[in-house]
Amino acid sequence: MYIIDREKNRIKKINEVMFGDIGIKEREHLQEWIANEPDCLGEDLLIIQKEFDGFDDTRERLDLLALDKDGNLVIIENKLDDSGKDVVWQALKYTSYCSTLTTDQILKIFQDYLVSEGRNDNAEDLIMEFLGINDREDLYLINRNDQRIIFVANNYRKEVTSTVTWLLKHDLQIQCFRISPSKMDEDLFLNIEQIIPQPDTEELMIRIKEKEKEGQRNRNTTEAQRRNVNFWTHFKKQFEDTGHNHLSKVSIPNRQYMSFGKGPAQFVFVFGTNPGFYRVEMYFPDDADKKHFDSLFKHKDEIERSLSQSVIWERLDNKEKYKKASRIKIEHSAEDWDDLYSGNWSEQFSWYIETFDNFYETIFPIWEKVRLDH
Numbered sequence: 001m002y003i004i005d006r007e008k009n010r011i012k013k014i015n016e017v018m019f020g021d022i023g024i025k026e027r028e029h030l031q032e033w034i035a036n037e038p039d040c041l042g043e044d045l046l047i048i049q050k051e052f053d054g055f056d057d058t059r060e061r062l063d064l065l066a067l068d069k070d071g072n073l074v075i076i077e078n079k080l081d082d083s084g085k086d087v088v089w090q091a092l093k094y095t096s097y098c099s100t101l102t103t104d105q106i107l108k109i110f111q112d113y114l115v116s117e118g119r120n121d122n123a124e125d126l127i128m129e130f131l132g133i134n135d136r137e138d139l140y141l142i143n144r145n146d147q148r149i150i151f152v153a154n155n156y157r158k159e160v161t162s163t164v165t166w167l168l169k170h171d172l173q174i175q176c177f178r179i180s181p182s183k184m185d186e187d188l189f190l191n192i193e194q195i196i197p198q199p200d201t202e203e204l205m206i207r208i209k210e211k212e213k214e215g216q217r218n219r220n221t222t223e224a225q226r227r228n229v230n231f232w233t234h235f236k237k238q239f240e241d242t243g244h245n246h247l248s249k250v251s252i253p254n255r256q257y258m259s260f261g262k263g264p265a266q267f268v269f270v271f272g273t274n275p276g277f278y279r280v281e282m283y284f285p286d287d288a289d290k291k292h293f294d295s296l297f298k299h300k301d302e303i304e305r306s307l308s309q310s311v312i313w314e315r316l317d318n319k320e321k322y323k324k325a326s327r328i329k330i331e332h333s334a335e336d337w338d339d340l341y342s343g344n345w346s347e348q349f350s351w352y353i354e355t356f357d358n359f360y361e362t363i364f365p366i367w368e369k370v371r372l373d374h
Contacts, residue, residue, distance in 0.1 A: 177193065230343075236258075
């Protein structure tokens with residue numbers, strides 16, 4: 001790096017130095033710089049915790065935890081003059097820990113951070129503003145896609161760059177930034193640049209990867225899966241044409257059910273087709289102690305009075321494969337209609353939409369009430 005002397009029409013070199021030589025420390029300085037100016041990493045990030053150690057059965061702590069504009073958690077690991085050889089493994093562990101964090105846990109983590117910083121802001125309001133959402137129900141979509149890793153260091157060992165490059169090829173969202181301090185007289189300068197992946201090739205890499213995945217999906221797709229895609233594509237269009245936006249962010253599946261999250265992570269509605277019947281259900285994949293199911297079961301009479309169809313309550317205590325789950329569903333026999341893949345699905349779609357509307361309008365307000373009481 002050089003400084004321009006316009007008066008003499010010369011340039012003067014600014015010498016790079018090591019952080020250790022100028023008394024810069026990892027936690028006291030570098031971490032604080034990034035926490036206060038996270039856009040130095042090339043994007044809008046919301047720092048939600050520093051020195052996060054809220055992992056069960058471990059005393060490990062990550063440097064910085066952030067949210068990006070898509071609601072993904074971003075694990076930021078900072079090193080000074082040398083990345084060390086174990087930084088990737090360390091970050092992968094942290095990422096796996098963070099992958100299980102629920103929205104409520106993330107809100108608490110951020111609120112604790114705000115309190116520790118002496119701020120009176122509300123975590124939920126700040127995250128909604130940052131993500132640009134107005135409906136609090138949409139808040140529960142955060143941390144639903146994937147987690148990202150950002151490394152920040154002055155020097156990266158070969159084993160680190162090699163591993164990161166390999167992980168990129170396997171769809172892990174990971175970036176490496178090189179930070180280099182410089183000094184001229186008493187002035188200190190800091191340069192930050194993304195080195196992996198190279199910014200000018202990152203978009204190209206994404207496009208190539210998407211094309212490869214599309215080709216792989218096409219090669220691996222069976223005839224039954226293609227029929228499922230056709231069914232759900234037509235259903236989603238009719239569902240949205242009737243004014244529903246619940247599936248707007250849901251990709252068309254190639255399986256026999258289509259679902260969307262509503263509320264806490266444990267709670268989804270499922271549209272399903274199986275041999276012999278169609279169904280609409282409220283499904284709790286993580287209900288090992290059955291508290292979600294039992295809370296709603298207390299309102300069984302109220303729910304069933306409001307619905308004209310028979311409601312099936314399944315606690316799933318004796319189902320080994322699903323013993324951590326529970327569900328409430330409404331079914332309809334497939335024998336009343338033409339073959340699932342006939343292409344004439346008007347009756348099925350009408351049943352799905354009418355049943356969902358009644359089911360949702362009845363059960364969701366009750367669920368919201370019991371959830372808040374937990």
